Amino acid sequence: MxxxxxxxxxxxxxxxxxxxxxxxxxxxxxxxxxxxxxxxxxxxxxxxxxxxxxxxxxxxxxxxxxxxxxxxxxxxxxxxxxxxxxxxxxxxxxxSVEELGQIARLSELKSRSGRSSSMNSTSAQPAALFRSALKRSSPETIKETIKKKRSSERETVPNSRSLSEKHGASKTEMDLGEFEKRVVKVFEREGYGYEGLLSLPATEIEVIYGEMTKGVLSFSNAVGRLLKKYRSEVS
Missing domain, CATH: 1.10.10.10 (Winged helix-like DNA-binding domain superfamily/Winged helix DNA-binding domain)
Structure with missing residues (x-):
């Protein structure tokens, strides 16, 4: 603790x-x-x-x-x-009473996001459980993957708006419950624990989560902002 x-x-x-x-x-x-x-x-x-x-x-x-x-x-x-x-x-x-209110708001947001998204449930079994059933990629598939990667690197970088829209399509797949679980793991790894996350204003977490789902922020950038906010408040 x-x-x-x-x-x-x-x-x-x-x-x-x-x-x-x-x-x-x-x-x-x-x-x-x-x-x-x-x-x-x-x-x-x-x-x-x-x-x-x-x-x-x-x-x-x-x-x-x-x-x-x-x-x-x-x-x-x-x-x-x-x-x-x-x-x-x-x-x-x-x-504290403030923390109790924040927990209630997060719980409400989590339940709302669960109702709005029927796919990618946080209770779904992890992909690692099915790894043994996957077929090994053939050499041709690997070569094709490398070729596509090199080809994409030569392409012109899209403008920031189209990049955000592209990222947004994938980011919306993470609901608030999964986002909270992954953020808590980072906070615990940094030694701040779950209570460190709870000490942040609920509105701050909601705003950052919203920006991530729209594709404005990546998950790592979203966590980075939360850690920076926490460190600035405790210093």
């Missing part, structure tokens, strides 16, 4: 009010555990990793109830849980 800016007192208050007014409400154990997690958050690193046994002693609920509360809080989206190793303690990222 990478470091994140801890919630300040005002943000914690908004989180408490948000979940106190939710319908359906959290269970008593889950709300009590969430309040203890807010209180236990490290004010410098943002880390929050109390044990289930310790929280049971502090809240008066059984350890089993506390662990059920962990599950409910994660399923409802109040927290994101990490574990560095199988026997290590849980580490919790508590979502």
């Amino acid at each position: 990478s470091k994140r800016t801890p919630l300040d007192l005002k943000q914690k208050w908004f989180v408490a009010q948000h979940w106190a007014q939710m319908d359906p409400p959290l269970t008593r154990a889950s709300y009590a555990v969430l309040m203890r997690l807010l209180d236990r958050q490290n004010t410098k690193s943002g880390r929050c990793d109390p044990s289930a046994i310790g929280l049971a002693e502090e809240t008066g609920f059984t350890e089993r109830s506390v662990r059920s509360a962990f599950k409910e809080l994660e399923e409802r989206g109040a927290v994101k849980r990490y574990r560095a190793a199988k026997r290590s303690r849980n580490q919790f990222l508590i979502h």
Whole structure:
């Protein structure tokens, strides 16, 4: 889990009010555990990793109830849980109200893009699974491919508008859900984690995704802009 800016007192208050007014409400154990997690958050690193046994002693609920509360809080989206190793303690990222709104907007956009595109579903099996069924290319096919590539390199480069339109036809095949998955992998590889992506304004992600689907940006350029935006905000 990478470091994140801890919630300040005002943000914690908004989180408490948000979940106190939710319908359906959290269970008593889950709300009590969430309040203890807010209180236990490290004010410098943002880390929050109390044990289930310790929280049971502090809240008066059984350890089993506390662990059920962990599950409910994660399923409802109040927290994101990490574990560095199988026997290590849980580490919790508590979502602010702003982050909760952003997650909801991304989820809505993802479901909308899924409804509008019946092809290239993100749940489709990866092409790698069918690689063994592919026939080996013959030498003639390879030669033909090289010949076509050399021929295309000699052609005049099209104007920027036609290039964008050409790229746009292929970029629209990636829906928002697949885009988010691939961006998260890059953020995790850079050490920023999923919470790094969530710290960006939802409008920024929507604009960049929109430009990519229109062919204005490639995927690598889109991710580059998101990383640049994140780094400028945390520096």
